[in-house]
Amino acid sequence: MLLNYIKIAWKVLLRHPFYTFITLFGISLTLTVLMVLTSFLDHLFGSHYPEVNRDRSLYIQIMIRSDSSRNSRQTSPMSFRFLTEHVRPLKTPERATIFSFFNASNAYVGTRKIKLNTSYTDAEFWRVNQFTFLEGKPYNEQTISSGERVAVITEDFKEQYFPNAEESAVGKDIDVENTRYRVIGVVTGSPITRLFTHADVYFPYTAPKSNYQRESMNGQYNAIVLAKHKSDLPAIQAEFQERIRRLPVPGVDGDFKYANINVKSETYVNNFLSIILDGGPGLKAALIGVISFILFMLIGLPAINLVNVNISRILERASEIGIRKAFGAPVRTLLWQFIIENIFITFIGGAIALVLSFGIIQLINQSGWIAHADLTINLSVFLISVLVCLLFGFLSGVLPALRMSKLNIADALKA
Amino acid sequence: MIRHLFKLIWNKKKAHTLLIIEIWASFLVLFGLSSLIVFNVSNYNQPLGFTYENVWAIDLRNNQDTVAVTAKMQTIMQRIRSYAEVESASRMSSNYPFSASTMNNNATHDKATAMAYLFVADGDFAKTLQMPLTAGRWYTPADSIGKFRPVVINQLAKDELFGNEDPLGKVITSGDGQYKVMGVVETFKSKGEFQGDKPTIFEQLNENAPWDKTVLIRVKPGTDAVFEAKLVKDITSMAPEWGAEVTYLTDSRQNQHNLALVPVTIFLIICGFLLINVALGLFGILNVSIARRRGEIGLRRALGATESSISWHFVGEMWVLATFAVVLGLILAGQFPLMNVFDLDTGVYLKAILISVVVVYAIVTLCAVYPSRQAATVQPAVALHEE
Numbered sequence: 156m157l158l159n160y161i162k163i164a165w166k167v168l169l170r171h172p173f174y175t176f177i178t179l180f181g182i183s184l185t186l187t188v189l190m191v192l193t194s195f196l197d198h199l200f201g202s203h204y205p206e207v208n209r210d211r212s213l214y215i216q217i218m219i220r221s222d223s224s225r226n227s228r229q230t231s232p233m234s235f236r237f238l239t240e241h242v243r244p245l246k247t248p249e250r251a252t253i254f255s256f257f258n259a260s261n262a263y264v265g266t267r268k269i270k271l272n273t274s275y276t277d278a279e280f281w282r283v284n285q286f287t288f289l290e291g292k293p294y295n296e297q298t299i300s301s302g303e304r305v306a307v308i309t310e311d312f313k314e315q316y317f318p319n320a321e322e323s324a325v326g327k328d329i330d331v332e333n334t335r336y337r338v339i340g341v342v343t344g345s346p347i348t349r350l351f352t353h354a355d356v357y358f359p360y361t362a363p364k365s366n367y368q369r370e371s372m373n374g375q376y377n378a379i380v381l382a383k384h385k386s387d388l389p390a391i392q393a394e395f396q397e398r399i400r401r402l403p404v405p406g407v408d409g410d411f412k413y414a415n416i417n418v419k420s421e422t423y424v425n426n427f428l429s430i431i432l433d434g435g436p437g438l439k440a441a442l443i444g445v446i447s448f449i450l451f452m453l454i455g456l457p458a459i460n461l462v463n464v465n466i467s468r469i470l471e472r473a474s475e476i477g478i479r480k481a482f483g484a485p486v487r488t489l490l491w492q493f494i495i496e497n498i499f500i501t502f503i504g505g506a507i508a509l510v511l512s513f514g515i516i517q518l519i520n521q522s523g524w525i526a527h528a529d530l531t532i533n534l535s536v537f538l539i540s541v542l543v544c545l546l547f548g549f550l551s552g553v554l555p556a557l558r559m560s561k562l563n564i565a566d567a568l569k570a
Numbered sequence: 571m572i573r574h575l576f577k578l579i580w581n582k583k584k585a586h587t588l589l590i591i592e593i594w595a596s597f598l599v600l601f602g603l604s605s606l607i608v609f610n611v612s613n614y615n616q617p618l619g620f621t622y623e624n625v626w627a628i629d630l631r632n633n634q635d636t637v638a639v640t641a642k643m644q645t646i647m648q649r650i651r652s653y654a655e656v657e658s659a660s661r662m663s664s665n666y667p668f669s670a671s672t673m674n675n676n677a678t679h680d681k682a683t684a685m686a687y688l689f690v691a692d693g694d695f696a697k698t699l700q701m702p703l704t705a706g707r708w709y710t711p712a713d714s715i716g717k718f719r720p721v722v723i724n725q726l727a728k729d730e731l732f733g734n735e736d737p738l739g740k741v742i743t744s745g746d747g748q749y750k751v752m753g754v755v756e757t758f759k760s761k762g763e764f765q766g767d768k769p770t771i772f773e774q775l776n777e778n779a780p781w782d783k784t785v786l787i788r789v790k791p792g793t794d795a796v797f798e799a800k801l802v803k804d805i806t807s808m809a810p811e812w813g814a815e816v817t818y819l820t821d822s823r824q825n826q827h828n829l830a831l832v833p834v835t836i837f838l839i840i841c842g843f844l845l846i847n848v849a850l851g852l853f854g855i856l857n858v859s860i861a862r863r864r865g866e867i868g869l870r871r872a873l874g875a876t877e878s879s880i881s882w883h884f885v886g887e888m889w890v891l892a893t894f895a896v897v898l899g900l901i902l903a904g905q906f907p908l909m910n911v912f913d914l915d916t917g918v919y920l921k922a923i924l925i926s927v928v929v930v931y932a933i934v935t936l937c938a939v940y941p942s943r944q945a946a947t948v949q950p951a952v953a954l955h956e957e
Contacts, residue, residue, distance in 0.1 A: 177850045184843050260815050263799030268816075332813055333806035364633045364813050452599050456844055459592045460851035466588065467858040 157495065164496035167472070168503075177464060182504025183511060185457040185547065190512035190532065190540045191519075198348060198530045200424050205284040205345050205352050211385045212283070213392065213420040214351065215242060215378040217430065223405065223414035232256060233418070234374030235360060235367035241398050241418075242378045247391045249383040252279040255365065255375045257354040262316065262331050269315050273331065274354035275365040275376075281307075283381045284345075284352050291325035291340035298339075299359040306336040306362075309344035311526070312355040331356060334363050346527035351377060371409045372416075380420060388422065395420045454543075458550045465497075465555035469562070476559055477567030489560040490553075497552030498545060505544040509537075575883075575890045586891060589855065593895035593930065596848045600926035601903045603841045606834055608921045609914060613766045619724070619757035620667065620699035622819035624791055626798070627666040628805070630783040635811035639780040642809045649804060650785060655797050659787040660698040661775055662691035666784050667699070667760050668822035677731060677744040677771055684730035686723075686744070686769040687760060690782050695772065696722075696755070698788045706738045706753030709774050718750035720774050724758045727769035742771075749773060762826035845933065852937040860884060860941045867945050868953025877946040884942035885935060892934045896927055 168175045202209035215238070221228040238253045245251065254276035262269045281293035286307075294305050306329060308316070313324045324338045336358065345352040360367045366374060380395075382388050395418075405414040421429060432442065479489065509532070516530045532540075579586060630646070632639050643661075650659045665671045665687075673688045695701075696708040709720035718741055728737050737751045749771070757767040775782055789797070798816050805814045860867075867880060900923065905911070907919040 174854055177854045180850060181847045184847055188840055188843075258815075259817070260813070261798070261802065263795055263802070266794055266796050268795035268798055332815075333803050333810075364631075364811065366633050368634055452595060452844070453840070456592070456595045456599065457847055459588060459595065460848055463588050463592055464851050464854050467855045470862065 160492050160495045161499050163492075164499045167496070168500065174464065174468065178461060178500060179504050179507060181457040181460055182501055182547065183507040185454060186505050186508035186540060186544060187511040187515065188453060189543050190508055190536065191515050191530075193536045193539050194512065194516055194530045194532055197533065197536050198346075198528070200427070201533075201535070203349075203529060204343070205286045206349055206423075207285045208283065208381055209423050211382045211388065212423065213248075213380040213382070213388060213395075214423055214426040215380065215395075215418060215420045216351075216426055217419070218373060219415075219417045220372075220408075220411065220413040221415045222412055227411075229373065229411060229413070231373040232375050232377055234369040234372055235365075235376045236369060237372045237374070238376050238378045242380060242395070245380065245391065245394055245398075247382070247387055247394050248380045250279050250283055251378055251380045252283040253277050253360070253376055253378045254280050254351075255360070256350070256377060258375075260332055260356075262329065264316055269312070271312060271331070271355040272353065273356045273358060275358050275360045275362060275367065277360055280357070283379050286342040286345075289341045289343065290323050291338070293340055294359050299361050302361050303359075304334065304336045304362060305339045305359065306331075307340040307342055307357040308338055309342055309355050311344050313338075313341050329356070332364070336362070344527045346525055346529065348525055348528070351379065373408070392420050454547065454550075458547060461551035462554050465551065466558055469555060469559050472559065473562060473567040476562055477564055477569075480562075480564045480567065486560045490556045493556030493559055494549060494552040497556070498548035501544050501548030501551070505540065509540070512540075572886075572890075575886050579887060579890050579894070589852075589891055590895045590898070592848060592851070593892055593934065594898050596845060596933070597896055597899035597926055597930050598902065599841055599844055600929055601899065601922055603837060604925040604929075605906070605914070605918060605922040606837060608925070609766075609918050610764050610830065610834060612915070612918060613759075614763050616759065616767050617757050618759050618763060619755060619767070620701045622667060622699070622823055624793070625667075625699065625786060625788050625819045627669070627817045627819060627822070628785040628787065628801070629664065629666075629813075629815045629817070630785065630805070631813040631815075632780070632783070632809070633811050633813060635809065640778050642812075643780070643783055644777065646805055646808055647785065649808065650787060650801070653797075653801070655789050655793045657788045657790060658694055658698040659785055660692050660694040661777070661782065661785050662695060663689060663775075663782045664784050665689060665760070666786055666819075666822075668762055668819055668826045669817075670825075672760075675744050675771075677727070677742050677769075679731040679740065679742045682731045682733070684727055684769040686727050686771045687758075688744070689758075689760070689770065689772045690775045691772055692775040692777065695786070698786050700788075701755050701758070703753045704756050705736075706751070709752045711777075713752065714774055714776075716750065718748050720752045721749040722753040722755060722772040723751055724755050724767065724770040726757070726767050727771060728754050730769050744771065762823050762830065764827065764830035849933050849937055852934065853941070856884075856888070856938055856941040857944075860945045863945070864948055864953045867948045868950045871948060871950035872954060880946040880948075881939075881942035884945055885938045888934045888938040889931065892930055896930060899926075 168178075206212070216232060217230055218233050218237075219228065219230050235253060235255075242251050242253065255274055257272035257274045260271055260273050262271055278293070278295045278299055286293070289310055291307075293307055294303075298305055308324065308329065314320050316329055317324055317327065324341055327338050328335045329338060330336075336356075344355070347353050358365065367376075380391055382391055399416060399418050402416050404416060405412065407413075419426070419429065476489065513532060516532065519525070520528045520530055628650075630643070632642075635642075647659065647661055650656055663673060665673050673690075674685055675688050677684050677686045689695075693708060693710045696703065703722070704725065706722070708722055713720040721742070723731070723737065723742075731737070731742060732740065737754060740751050742749050742751065755770075755772075758770045759765055759767050760770070802814050802816060806812060870880060903919070903923050903926075906914075907916040910916075
């Protein structure tokens with residue numbers, strides 16, 4: 156039965172190449188945009204190199220302090236000291252890392268200037284995040300406490316800094332802002348869209364200019380807490396909140412008198428959203444409004460277009476419908492036939508879209524638009540796309556099918 | 571004639587609902603797109619207000635070094651000014667032109683208030699960025715001894731705070747301080763060409779304060795990274811704990827441009843495809859529905875209607891449909907200028923509405939012309955025979 160429906164759909168497609176083109180163009184365009192979009196969201200929020208454990212990690216990025224009248228509010232990352240005091244002693248997590256957000260800097264080689272981002276990290280950073288070491292190894296607790304001036308660099312930076320890319324960079328010196336560091340490892344870089352792990356050069360936090368000695372609570376450091384298992388996340392959040400709650404308030408930090416402290420440990424997505432939506436509920440509503448409007452237009456417009464084309468072509472198939480009805484086919488059967496036909500066509504469009512998205516994603520990855528971009532069509536992206544295909548096919552098929560199945564037998568046979 | 575067309579459409583309103591919705595949705599998409607484009611183009615047409623070629627920003631950070639920061643800063647400034655390659659140097663707050671950071675504050679004069687962008691800069695700022703003044707002069711170190719700290723404002727801040735008054739010598743209040751206006755510059759688009767001019771206040775920098783340690787330098791054309799390396803090396807040997815990061819304003823301008831243009835480009839590409847999609851669909855629908863009205867066409871032809879009157883009839887029907895959709899769209903789009911959504915100029919929305927209306931009619935006409943021509947060639951005898 157199903158096979159028959161699909162055969163009929165195929166014949167209908169072949170009958171009018173122009174209309175087939177319109178239909179497939181609309182479907183594949185919409186699905187391509189959606190697939191590239193999902194792939195990009197997956198790139199932003201999924202667990203990918205080097206943050207492969209993102210699904211069982213909590214991110215501690217922002218401390219919000221306000222005074223008693225709530226007139227003045229300070230939002231900033233924290234100092235190394237503060238995080239060491241309050242994140243290190245947590246008992247539930249497997250491990251935790253403290254590191255600075257990347258900072259722009261420059262290095263000079265001969266007449267060339269190399270722009271680079273630097274980050275100061277602890278030794279756990281290399282265990283929480285799974286970097287691929289092409290050469291050498293990361294620094295460990297011992298290297299850090301001995302105060303050695305070492306650095307882990309990315310492959311890209313190595314190629315820019317050292318003229319001979321064939322030779323190993325390990326053991327060589329780099330000069331950043333007038334300080335010499337010995338390279339002990341070369342890693343594959345992390346894309347700039349992963350703000351926590353992106354950098355070109357990583358230093359131990361004891362390196363000069365890292366400000367890890369800073370006494371006040373605010374600073375430039377973040378933390379990632381890795382749970383043993385995903386289900387431990389709520390317990391870790393509770394334990395951390397308990398510690399934050401016990402902080403003495405009101406207090407004085409530098410020249411800021413605070414009455415409230417709020418530090419959250421959130422999953423990556425929630426952390427990202429809470430920072431974006433910091434503007435309050437009004438902004439949230441506006442953002443959701445704009446996104447749903449765009450999505451509605453993106454799916455809705457081609458769907459309406461398809462419905463219109465389908466409806467206006469009903470009469471082409473009037474005689475077929477008339478005969479089937481005359482022989483006693485119930486409305487439901489006809490309805491399903493047209494929906495299945497539509498879904499079949501949508502899947503052809505989906506296949507085209509898959510090829511197109513693959514091409515576009517390759518283009519984005521290779522264009523250098525985002526350095527180290529690694530957009531992929533993985534299983535989850537693919538499944539979401541299939542789901543969207545189904546929904547789209549159903550949406551654009553139901554209304555025309557209803558119209559068709561309601562045709563009067565006599566009229567249908569006459570047309 | 572037009573009433574007749576409306577009647578025809580109205581009689582088949584149920585069949586046409588979806589078509590109207592489709593045109594309506596395309597109108598809204600177009601409206602969004604053209605608002606964005608009109609906004610960026612009108613921003614681009616305003617003068618930038620300064621020059622950025624050969625200007626570098628040096629961002630200095632004292633890190634954990636808190637000893638004699640002011641004195642070190644002053645030595646560094648002297649050293650920078652002494653290089654032959656440096657034409658002019660100015661110390662300012664960290665929100666240098668095209669940078670990501672901003673400072674703003676409410677400024678008031680009499681009862682007028684303006685949310686103004688604030689830049690703290692020393693007396694060489696205008697010289698370094700080659701900013702022309704339209705009235706008054708830039709403040710000098712000698713001005714700092716007066717009762718009020720000197721400021722320079724841009725034309726927009728002048729308009730909002732003073733209206734038609736002459737601002738020179740007047741006092742404005744911002745935050746805790748009071749400031750005396752020394753001069754007026756025309757525009758200052760600190761976030762690049764694609765951002766509109768904002769009310770701006772330049773406040774004199776206090777050279778004895780330890781903050782505001784960004785230095786803008788204008789170098790001689792052709793100065794390269796060799797000098798830059800030397801500069802950074804000299805600064806960091808004067809203050810070993812400090813960090814010094816050099817950024818070319820041309821680079822940060824590029825960043826700001828990307829920030830403005832990448833979303834517009836993506837939006838443009840997607841909307842372009844959506845509209846092509848809609849146009850193809852419309853074309854297909856019209857083709858089918860006009861072909862189905864052969865009988866009607868044959869009858870009219872037999873009664874003496876000319877070819878052109880037939881094709882104009884179908885194009886006219888589509889215009890009526892489009893008018894329904896556009897009126898519905900206007901009700902929604904009209905809210906944007908009325909309610910001042912996103913704080914854009916009313917003119918931007920009006921222009922955008924005008925552009926979208928024109929484009930919608932153009933698309934509809936384009937899609938209707940070929941099928942109506944086809945319809946017009948119908949031979950009355952053949953068409954009537956089919957019936």
